[in-house]
Structures are given as structure tokens and as C-alpha cells.
Amino acid sequence: MKRIFLLALTASTLSLLSGCATWDNMSSREKAAVGGAAVGGVIGAAASDGHLLGTVGGAAIGGVIGDQLGK
Template sequence: MNLKSILRTGTLAVLLGTLAACSTWDGMSGREKSAVGGAAIGGAAGAVMSDGGLLGTVGGAAIGGVVGDQVGKHRDKK
């Protein structure tokens, strides 16, 4: 597997995950929506920072999801 195919696979996985989450968007809490948004932004940022590396993309999505979850937790309390 070369780098381009790994990048495409990682990007596709993040995109499909985001689209699947958006299909159930209406039933999600604010905290869940924030986690999905954070994961999408984190995945994109991780891909850019790691030049499309799969580990960077997945790691960015995971970290972004956690940050988004925590931001959403604080928003739900207000």
C-alpha cells in the first residue's frame, strides 16, 4: 500500500463517519453534535499536519472528538 491509497482510505473513513453521524443529527444532543464536529475538524487538521498520514488523521479525529465532547458538555450545562 502506498501513501496515496492510505490517505484516500483514511479520508474516506472520516468522511463516511461524519456523514453517518449527520444522518442522525436531529436525534443528537448538543454534546454529541460537538463531538462529531470536533472529530471532523480534528481529522482534517491531522491529515494536513501529517501530510495525509493515516495515524495523523485518525489521531486528529480522536483528539478533536474528545475536545468537542468536552466543549459540548459545558454548553449543555448553560
């Protein structure tokens, strides 16, 4: 069940990123923040066995890290 959840989360994250209509108008820092949030959400979900708080927390931390690395 955990694998199915992670696969679905990864697929939905990738489809969300590929469907961003404003991706071309984003700066590299904003793109890095979005990518970091996506990766952080997947890692947070994996680390917390799919709990919502772990997923959202991972996405928030990943977004901040991506933003700082995109400077």
C-alpha cells in the same frame, strides 16, 4: 497532491456530516464531538502530510475536545 487530498477529505467529511440521518436526535454534546472529530481529522491530515495515523489521531483528539466543549 496534498491539496487534492485535503480537498477530498474535507468534501467527504462535509458530506458525511450533512448526511447524518440521526443528526436531529443527537444531543448538543454529541454534535460537538462529531464536529470536533471532523475538524481534528482534517487538521491531523494536514499536519501529518496525509498519513493515516495523523488523521485518525487528529480525529480522536478533536472528538474528545468537541465532547468536552459541548458540555
